[in-house]
Amino acid sequence: MSSQAIQQTRSIAQQPATKKARSFTYEASLNIKEVLSFYAKRITDIVLASMMLVAFAPIMLVVAILIKLDSPGAALFIQKRVGTKRTLRRGLLTCEEQVFGCYKFRTMKQNADSAIHQAHIKAFISGELEGSNDDKAKFKLNRDPRITRLGHILRKTSLDELPQLFNVIKGEMSLVGPRPVPTYEVAEYDLWHRERLAALPGITGLWQVEGRSQVTFEDMVRMDIRYIRNQSLVYDIKLLFLTFFAVLASKGAK
Structure with missing residues (x-):
């Protein structure tokens, strides 16, 4: 992201914390280095995502079959998430909010x-979650009754993503970036x-590596913002490697 864009997003971040906004949009002029970085990230995303789809195709097929056998409903779940166009x-880089259908393997019971x-997210953002300090730092529901038996395994291993x-x-989406958030x-x-x-x-990002599900909402947002302000291709590759080890260790996964 260019210095001009950073200054613009910082000016928004410094506005009164109680004031709500309906959308996020900005424009920034990029220099040659930043233009090359923009295209390098996109090309890297396409190449690596295509390779990963080929490599994980057998696993994805097995997961889809197991989901159908485990509980009624479609194997694939599509949820409206807010991203950036x-x-x-x-x-001239123009960024504006857009709603898109985010694909995941279904981990919950049908309907x-x-x-x-x-209700959980609203309480999580406002810091009003009840329970222990650990429970208050989880954006995912603890002991969510909607999750299927197989769903717990898929979430723990991140195969659902x-x-x-x-x-x-x-x-x-990108391989690395801020978490795609539901419209609500x-x-x-x-x-x-x-x-x-x-x-x-992104499918993964800084907070997924450093905290997974064990961070407060504001810490999660700050980590995403820190990533945006320091994004580079080298940084992305580093986070991809760290994600692999975080998943293996089931660090903070639920």
């Missing part, structure tokens, strides 16, 4: 009530929270 023309998670590789190839979560955001929407959402 990035357009680069003649060195699970989303109101449970919406493999279909998001298709989102990466479509340009709706963004509705609870203060202005400075929206800076995390200034980049393509």
Whole structure:
């Protein structure tokens, strides 16, 4: 991200924390180095995501079959998430919020009530979660009754997120970036929270590596913003490697 874009997102982040915003959008002029970095990230995403789809195709097929055998319903789940539409023309980068269908393997029972998670997210963002300190630092529900037996395993191993590789190839997501958030979560955001929407959402990111599900909401947002302000191809590759080891260790996964 260019210095101009950083200054613009910082100015938004410094506005009153209680003020809500409906959308996040900005424009920034990129220099040659930043333009090359923009295209390098996109090309890397396409190449690596395509290779990973080929490599994981047998596993994805097995997972889809197991989901169908484990519980009624489709193997694939599509949820509306808020991301960023990035357009680069003649060195001018335009970013604006967009809603897209995020692909995941289904880990919940068919027709699970989303109101449970919406209430949890609202309390998580406001810091009003009840329970122990550990429970208060979890954006995912502890002992969620909606999750299937197989769903617990898929979430723990992050196999449920493999279909998001298709989102990466479509340009709706990146391999590395801020977490793609549900539309109802963004509705609870203060202005400075929206800076995390200034980049393509990723399958993995800084907070997934450093904390996974064990961080507070504001720490999660700060980690996403820190990634956006320091993003580079080398940084992305480093986070991809760290993600691999974090998943193997089941670090903070639920």
